[in-house]
Amino acid sequence: MANGVATEAAARLPASRRRAARRFARHKSWIAFFMALPLIALIAALVVYPAFYSLYLAMLNKGMEHFVGLGNFSFLFRRDLFWMVVKQSVIFAVSAVLFKALIGFVVAHLVHNLPAKGQRKWRGMLLVPWVIPPAMSTLAWFWLFDPSYSAFNWVLTRLGAGAVPWLGDPLWARFAVILVNVWYGAPFFLIMYLAALKSVPEQLYEAAAIDGANWWQKIWYVTLPMMRNIIAITVLFSLIVTFANFDIVRILTAGGPIDQTHVFATWAFQLGIEGGDLPLGACVSLFMFPILGVAAFFILRDINRRGNEA
Amino acid sequence: MKPKSLRRERRWALIWSYVFLVVFAVIFLTPPLYMLITSLKTSAEISAVTLPWWVFHPTLDNYYALFTSEAFLTFFRNSVVVSLAVVAITMLISIFAAFSLSRMRFWGSATLATGVFLTYLIPETLLFIPLFKIFAFVQEWTGIELMNHWWVLIVIFPTLTVPFCTWIMIGYFASIPKELDEAALIDGASYFQVLTRVFLPVALPGVIAATIFAFTVSWADFLYPMAFTTSVDQLVLPAGIVTTLIKGDVFNWGQIMTAALLGALPPLLIYAFLMDYYIAGLTAGATKG
């Protein structure tokens, strides 16, 4: 039809033609599936499967010959050490994340207030703790806390305060472990929050200033709401990573003194790998999961809800 | 002109900012600095407990000892091989997966794209025990030597790196306008050519950032090596230093600190030269996701 007007054609296609078109579309999606297959296979085989397997493993006896159901679980519940590990892990994770977030937030503001040229230099210096492999830097702290040669104690005794048994006393050991974790993780929060601060439009602050807000109110009413998402994400990830921390505790105290600084990971390692009781170790590890799951659920739900509001 | 009081206020705020920043910088940089100082001391000087914060008789003996120590060199070599292999595998898997998830559609691809980072909810500290058993079992069944060999790390480390690298790449790929692929398709490119000649060059910053992340994570991992490798010739650097140099009651702190410093060097060097990419990799996850 060269000129003129097209006649009204049927509004819907006959069903058979539609199916043919869809078959062609599916061919392209096979290529897509195969490209993503290695990823799916990796996660399925080395993450999802072991996770479920550990459930099964936790229900075997030490020799892994027969099934004992919830025997390992009830065994743990009755032990005081188990509850102490739970308490320690929670205190460790929550307080460390709190301080990391706070310090990261404060220092991010400090860097953000600098003239732009200098920011890069400071940012570079301040991220160093996070760049160094945690095992290596923990060794340095181990040396700094050494009972005989601690460089900190050297300063403290010179100042008249007396030496501190950093790793020898249970309470100080817990403090030391949290301190090292905060030292290691705060720069991460710093970097994230600094990036987020830059994305808050300057005009919002100007509007707030005109409305009469002081610096504290600007932070409460402008900065924090705008950064809600990033704060939630970083806190969630940090809770997971801190809760599951192994390196720092293992190197500094190996769980001591008298098992007082054990977290789930180090205790599971001691029981499972060093003690040879894999099912019990698996059982201990599994207790991390529900707590992580609950935290993840709440924070993810919060993010989604806020995402829909925006 | 700003009123004098406002300028003075600003200047005081800036001064206090610098003061606190210096404090934090000192706190953050003290341990690595102390590592360096200790590494230059002789054992004699260390046990003499003179001022620990300064070196009076600097020596390179510790460095020399490590560079001639077969154990240390083995650790270093193992780490390099494992890390480079893991980086290669990771980037291969991640790039293809990211391309597929950000550009093409198949059943479940949307959930996979947003959910890939959820794998981090299952930390290595949960997985290392079942994996230990699984590897032992596979070795029994098939005879492939998996226990106490460094190459098992090449298999397992990607679980730590691939999800995040994929996530970073998806963010970068998604920000490339669709018209660019279409223009390339019309110009005559196959899907593979679109990936290699258009996508990768344009998303190069993301690729570099992901590569850095993969390397750093493989180099620094401690738990999996501790669990799966025990003989001296199979250890990688972090696990090697901790287990072999800390034996018994006498620690050779000079050597330990030197080893720790050398072990921290590759990531630090990469960071120093490619700092912007390093940081971009971290924050990309936040701002784009």
Place this chain on the structure above:
Amino acid sequence: MAQVNLRKVFKEYDEVPAVRGIDLDIADKEFVVLVGPSGCGKTTTLRMIAGLEDITDGEIAIGGDVVNDVPPKDRDIAMVFQNYALYPHMTVHENMSFGLRLKKVPKDEIQRRVNAVAGILGIGELLERKPRQLSGGQRQRVAMGRAIVRNPKVFLFDEPLSNLDAKLRVHMRTEIKKVHQKVRTTTVYVTHDQVEAMTLADRVVVMNAGLIEQVGRPNELYHSPATLFVAGFIGSPAMNIIGCALEETAGALRLRLNGGLAFPIPEERVARYRPHAGKPNLLFGLRPEHVTDLRGPTAPGQCPFEVTLDVTEPMGMETLVFFALNGVDTCARTNPLANLQPGKRAQLLADLRYMHLIDADSGRVL
């Protein structure tokens, strides 16, 4: 021969129809413009010709060969995108030669072709620059150069001028027309701007809601629109469309604009319109240039009338006046020297020799 034929082409996205069965024949070397409001299906049609969208049903043939299952790279087409889609990491030269390099064309041939096209478009000096160093107009020309250098059977343009400012748009319009005269290739051009359509096209295809309303030369569409939609879409300021009734009294046919003016139907139209007398829902269409100020004697078919003007817009060469006829905002193009004033009554002349009578129910021009 590079003609393009569309036969009963359908496109559905998850059961939602975007293109509902169109037939179109584009001759070799013809410049055809698909024009219509957003969502009318013009871009979808273009992308189906390009192979970037699957065809749900129907056939598309390029150069006589059906290309439904042929991927874009084998269709021998080139496309210019709305936001240029230049490869940011390649120089202008590399952008233009990318397609040729993929086909492994020898280097000296590539060089020759790129230089020739750069010459036509005046971008010879930009060959070593990267896209981010170019202005909008320059990028647009590079995008066109990339298409021309491939020497394809068909050029496809997807609203290429929408991202340019008004002045640049007018300039580039002329450039495109000049290029088409030099490089005579079949071209399918999509735009929502009817001025672009009218000025560039050999033939214009007006689309609406997935269907073709009318296909024809620009002047045909302007003076003989076939549907209400085309009548209202083409032309700026738009045609005046007013509800009316056709009365027949004592053998004479009259147009009554509901509740007011009545105009006698011109002699030459009476036979054509008589069958529709008394029908409800009729519309009267008259372009603004056919409603002028009253000056001098009137010819048969021209009908004087009087109204109160609401607004006048002096444009220099003419003054647009707006008034309400039957509740509808009506526009007339008057001589500035007539000095018509808003708020005052004015004598205007409607030239019914150019009128259109439209059936509102079917949308057809009668």
